[in-house]
Amino acid sequence: MGREPPGPAEDEAPGAAAGAGAAGREGGGEEGEGRARGGAEAGGCYLALCARPVHFEKANPVNCVFFDEANKQVFAVRSGGATGVVVKGLEDRNPISFRMEDKGEVKCIKFSLGNKILAVQRTLKSVDFLNFIPDSPQLEYTQECKTKNANILGFCWTSSTEIVFITDQGIEFYQVLPEKRSLKLLKNQSINVNWYMYCPESSVILLSTTVLGNVLQPFYFKSGTMSKLSKFEIELPAAPKSSKLSLSERDIAMATIYGQLYVLYLRHHSRTSNSTGAEVVLYHLPREGSCKKTHILKLNRTGKFALNVVDNLVIVHHQDTETSVIFDIKLKGEFDGSTTIHQFVLPPRSIQPYQIPVAGPASVTSQAPVPCKLYSSSWIVFQPDIIISASEGYLWSLQVKLEPVVNLLVDKGKLMDFLLQRKECKMVILSVCSQMLSEPERGSLSVIATVFDKLNHEYKKYLEAEQSYTMVVETGLSRSNPLLKRPVRTQAVIDQSDMYTHVLSVFTEKKEAPHKFTIAVLMEYIRSLNQFQIAVQHYLYELVIKTLVQHNLFYMLHQFLQYHVLSDSKPLACLLLSLESIYPPAHQLSLDMLKRLSTANDEIVEVLLSKHQVLAALRFIRGIGGHDSISARKFLDAAKQAEDEMLFYTIFRFFEQRNQRLRGNPSFTPGEHCEEHVTFFKQVFGEQALMKPTTF
């Protein structure tokens, strides 16, 4: 391998390891084991190795194994490549196999992005290249490092055709020209380098400089340009006694956490400082500006550690106790004015036990799967989430399981803060909500309120982003702002429909909780939505009404409507109308609502006519100035059905007068289809009662 991977590191203080045992073990995974919680999660293990690892031929004298962090590929190079190179990746499931001439021991081997060009380092002075682009020259070509007397420490691909050589005297940035089988130097920089580190996600190379090695110089690469970021110094735990390299690359990692690049420094316990154990110090490395120490993660233990970053969580493995802890820098910590100190979120747990599948068609005897030795000393850990067992020939990505977390974080508010930041959180959050509403783990209303508020806070943030995006697009300002992107809807956005479908409707239907609690929960959710100024969807109101009606709590419903807690809408007004037969005041409530909507005048007329309140309907329509356009027939029909002759007379006369006013003649036009009513009028009141046309 080109360089030693940052495996589990030795503790600096030799005697400290003995004390480490006390810090870890407790819990250790056994605690949860007794719980009857289905076999899927053993003992609340919240970390797991991926189910489909990459299997490769383990390292041996004829087979060298390399790992490329950029493409996440494992290279198995047999006999210098002469008897075959097999490349397997986590993402690309089809292995790439090829042979190459054995030109000596391979020190480092990597594909460019997209597997276009293969780079192989065999000597300290040069790197060989081989094109994998179809129809391009197949012969190897070589590039020596420019700097005289420099030794190449390694190289990194920054794109499909750009490569950086890191030598002990600086870095050289090249463009590879595969057609010409040559490289063009784009830029170089002289600097003494102890070791380097590459973060492919952010295209940043970190160089360890100075004698002590604790001054780090980052470089950022983007489409042919190389920019030097401001250098920074890692504070060493104790003043070094001699001028020797004091910062090991094994104690440094780089990772993107919540979209920001951090340098993670594993600071071992030192007897001179009064810390209780090792800690991870996070330096925030912005693209512009200086690097700052921002977070300290307290490990409270000593010994050998390794770091991973999964789903924006920093995971620290501890070999002595064979457990891991996780940290979330977004959760509240103790702020001392410049840095935030974090304790681990969950009790230490081991990675979930893992069975190595017995592979190969030869195993027809169906051997039992072999349990994998976790936290083995042959494990090598890469950023952000890779664990490799060189001795067994497996590569895994590490995963965080959210279901076990639910039972480990008792504080529901903190649990929500934690879950809302996770990628695959939606179903877990919804199940937490369901769980807290039903026995035996029913939460108190104030806990439920906290959870709702946290969910709606996230929901509102998304709605606002979406709204301002839409506004920018609509006003045409988007062209002047090319960086504008439609906000991404993450799983943490739990909207009303999610809550309704997965939690609230199920909960109200189960009817196991006392109705008081059911209503309190629904009202709490509506309160929370209102607090975040989110418009409440009609189906939630319907759920409230349904529940109240089921328990004959009409007076309660009445009060809610009186204070407009259930916002006005036509569907709600119609729902109320339908309740009139069991709760008469619903009629008034419905009419009031229609009136407030001010777009439901037709509905109001219909409601009044259906109750034979023809005069009221007419007075209403006249009040809003709509009486010139209404259908005479409709009102006359209703008046006739009311079987009140005087009422019919009044209505008939009203329309005669309207006809006179609008057309100069009291009689109805054929288009109004009122012939039968004219006949009826004549029948009851006589022909002479018809209004005479007024002539001027």
Next chain:
Amino acid sequence: GQEKQLAPTLLSFFIYNPKLGPKEGEEEKKILFYHPNEVEKNEKIRNVGLCEAIVQFTRTFSPTKPAKSLHTQKNRQFFHEPEENFWMVMVVRNPIIEKHKDGKPVYEYQEEELLDKVYSSVLQQCYSMYKLFNGTFLRAMEDGGVKVLKERLEKFFHRYLQTLHLQSCDLLDVFCGISFFPLDKMTYLKIQSFINRMEESLNIVKYTAFLYNDQLIWSGLEQDDMRILYKYLTTSLFPRHMEPELAGRDSPIRAEMPGNLQHYGRFLTGPLNLNDPETKCRFPKIFVNTDDTYEELHLIVYKAMSAAVCFMIDASIPPTLEFCRKLDSIVGPQLTVLASDICEQYNINKRISGAEKEPQFKFIYFNHMNLAEKSTIHMRKTPSVSLASVHPDLMKILGDINSDFSRVDEDEEIIVKAMSDYWVVGKKSDQRELYVILNQKNVNLIEVNEEVKKLCATQFNNIFFLD
């Protein structure tokens, strides 16, 4: 000569059950309560017998609706049968004008002054109030026969009748409505949330009611029970506690509780001093849902600043001092915060809606559906009486219009030109009634109508109220 007005007064008030002494010579047994008690036995029997006869006699003309009142020159009698065979009778003397003729006083009874509906309602409320604190007559009989019922009636009415103040009864007594506190949705939801959490923490609480500024915001009780409880709270309990409140935080009660400075909560019923281990945790008992579940409850009224909460707990669980302390420590701080929130929000809303420069209309509004009542005619209620700020004659016109309205189901509008530039307008739309008193010189009917329309547009624009 000099004229003197003598207000109507209570002449007598009695309760009887004809089934208790059906035989001749046992008439006295029918009488369950008689005020004034000093009246001679035979006169009591005579009066009861007369009422019985009137009710019997009128029943022949109207079997379903027996007589409700009897008008005589000097007085008026009101009959009410709240429970089968239990009759309550109230005799009110008509108001009198005392004139002096030749140095001798002459009394002129004003036979038409009293409004039947007003005093019938007062009588009905007497029963409702009795029932709230004692349960039904029948239940008392079941509990311990006539003896127990008599004791309860005596104990209750002896004091209650003194608080009747018949001279100031008016239309509001007919409505016996509830004044609701205007509030924005968010603050209302906060109160909901508070109530639900309190009911959860104090898990023996069965019902809760929430009031602010003597106005109702939430009732967990059913409407009819809340109606009478509201009357008790606003006309009796709250006014009695006005004084210590006005005295502020340094009132004697507070001074004794140095540990509670973080909140202003205090019990209006129950223990006076939570730090005194000997203090009595006795709360009034009330009876609700007497028609079906018949529940007996302890009434805990707790107040912080202008916010009052009634917690009602099952009577079978006597609240202990420990419970009261828990309630005080949980409810006190939260209610204090909530009360200042409501106050703040109320002031903001008032400023937004411009309610401060509300036109000076004098009106009474009542909605039969939710019992919502609003009056700009009445002064703030005092322990003794709620005072109308207009002439009694105008109040009487309001009562007359109300009587007219109650005779028909249809929407109606009545405009009355009263004395000295006063106009009285009554409007009825579906279940709502509005009464407006206008005082403008030289206005005509159309202008009065316009004014009322204006009022409706500003005050009632969010309800369906036909113009």
